[in-house]
Amino acid sequence: MTKDFALVFKILKPVMASQARRLAVKTDSPKAYELVTKSASPYPQHKGQPLWFGVVKVGKAYVSYHLVPLYMHPGLKKTISPALKKHMQGKPCFNFKAAPDRGVLAELKRLTAAAAKHWSTEKLL
DSSP: OOHHHHHHHHHHHHHHHTTTTTSEEEEESSSEEEEEEEEEOSSGGGTTOEEEEEEEEEOSSOEEEEETHHHHOHHHHTTOOHHHHTTBOSSSEEEESSOOOHHHHHHHHHHHHHHHHHHHHTTOO
16 A cells, blocks of 8 residues: 555545444455445345445555445436546546545535435435
8 A cells, every 4th residue: 555545545534434423334444444334225136234335445546435325326426526526437436546635525525424314314324
């Protein structure tokens, strides 16, 4: 793990962790922080397992920030600014090779909170 990626992880982890009180921490290591629902998923394809909310993970080429509600609820994606969209990889993932600027970080915090709120209204949390 590069020193820069360790810093990026250190910055992004608290954003995901801000929702930990509503969810369960599945992984908390120096390279990954993962949240899942506290109860079993209501969807049969998950076979009674918790629903994956998101993860911050150090990879070889970047630090990824996965936010599954973006995949399940495309309406949330419509609120993403062009600055944050530059980091998108696929539907629910953002990749960071360097620390995000304050604006992008604030937006990621807002988006993560909105995702948790959306799941709460749908009784997934």
